[in-house]
Amino acid sequence: MIELESGEKGEVILELENVRFDSFETDHDINLTLKAGEMAFLRGESVYQGVLGLSELPRGNIRFLGKQWEERSVKETESLRRRIGVVVNPDRPRSASWISNLDVDESVYLGASFEPGRSQSSVRTRAKELAITFGLSEGIPTTRSAQTAPGDLIRSQWIRALLPSRLDLLILENPLDSAPTASVAPFIAEIKKAMAAGTSVLWVSESPPSFDKLGLSPTFFSNEH
Amino acid sequence: MTFTGVLDRTGRIAHSILRRTFYLGAISTECFAYIVRPASWVQPVRSRLVKQILFGGVEAIPFTVYAGILMGIVLTLNSYEWLKFTGRIEFLGPALSILVIREAAPFFACFIIISASASAITTELANMRVSGEIDLIESHGINLVQFLIMPRAVGLSIAGTGLAIVFVASALAASAVGLLLIGPVPLSPLFDSIFRSLSPADLCNLLGRSFVATFLIGVICCFEGLSAAGATTAVPQAVTRAMLRSVETTLVVSVSFALLTYL
Secondary structure (H helix, E strand, O other): OOOOEOOOOOOEEEEEEEEEOOOOOOOOOEEEEEEOOOEEEEEOOOOHHHHOOOOOOOEEEEEEOOEOHHHOOHHHHHHHHOOEEEEOOOOOOOOOOOOOOOEHHHHHHHHHHOOOOOOHHHHHHHHHHHHHHOOOOOOOOOOEHHHOOHHHHHHHHHHHHHOOOEOOEEEEEOOOOOOOHHHHHHHHHHHHHHHHOOOEEEEEEOOOOOHHHHOOOOOEEEOOO | OOHHHHHHHHHHHHHHHHHHHHHHHHHHHHHHHHHOOHHHOOHHHHHHHHHHHHHHOHHHHHHHHHHHHHHHHHHHHHHHHHHHHHOOHHHHHHHHHHHHHHHHHHHHHHHHHHHHHHHHHHHHHHHHHHHOHHHHHHHOOOOHHHHHHHHHHHHHHHHHHHHHHHHHHHHHHHHHHHHHHHOOOOHHHHHHHHHHOOOHHHHHHHHHHHHHHHHHHHHHHHHHHHHOOOOOOHHHHHHHHHHHHHHHHHHHHHHHHHHHHHO
8 A cells, every 4th residue: 555645734826816727618717726735626527737737827827836837857846746736627638538549547657757766566566446436346447538438437546646656736627427336435435545744635527516415625725607 | 143143143052952951950859859758768769769760660671672783783793893903803893892891781771761761751740730730739748859850760771771671682692693603703702701800880871871861761750741831732741841951951961970980
């Protein structure tokens, strides 16, 4: 069992300053400060490319651990991105959730395989634990994403997002889409465990889930459309 | 066109060539930095390298053997007829050495790599860029040179060098069969003269041209594929650019090696 490392309590993980995302219909700027262990909800389609500095924002600045991505070196950027887990909105065009020339399991292990000093066996062991937790009794699918059931794909995305050995931020875009009902509770339990260890969570979806029923309480709730 | 117009156009072309050469040099240097660092060879990179050697090299062996046999027959018959006509048949061995080992093998290895693998790599990466898969890879903190470019370029260069050797073996075997059928040329002295006429510069030329040119072809195709942006219509444009630049690079590398090894 890997001991998850995350941000220290009170540490500011993510700051959004007058930000607009191109996938959002809102005409209001988003201002948000997300500290370690906190959760925020944004109503929209997808934010991960903007938050990770992979695409230009129509407006505003994003700081991760106090700095904008442009202010960091390539090595530093790569190292920090390894500390962010992402569930990509599976319904958004031109925002792939899977790599088409890799099997689902290869794609799940991919990011963690590049963590310096982390062995392939530890990555697989942790992934197997999570697969069992989320009800994938036969393990992570070894098929291409196009030939895999949506329910298995979303659970494999959860595993991929939770695999980094140090997790500072979780970006969850529409994470319950196509998820089997029975696996939602263990997933939420893993999120709570990660938050307790200091991981911040950014939940993004077109319509907010019933956070009360899920036992989650976002500190920031942007419900403007 | 006015003089300033000609000057402007010449400047633009020179700038474009310099910029491309700079990018090619920068990416190749970064590839080498990853190649020599053992920690770069994580499991997904090793797996990609093996696949590239398999798809670019092993699967192209039957066609390379076929091309080698055909070229071996053509070059042997032409050389034999001309040398017999000029009364210098004793130079058949050195002539075949120059034509097959020094010139045809590295050129055909590059030609086969460009035909079979260059378009495939460019299309694959350009589609990944357009569909958003490259963003997904970058979101994991993965360096694109380490994961996508380096194993493909190294794989192609190993495949290209191997195919050049396969081509030489097939062409020389076909030469032997051809000569047995057409004339009373004793094979043992012929092959003896082929191998005696080979200098270290020839071997350096064969291996260097195959290795360096196919490595650069790999880098060019990855660069063009990853540079595709916007809609899917960018994919065929990237493939066309990659193919043309690969041919151009093959010719430039051939000339450079010829100048370096024989002057």
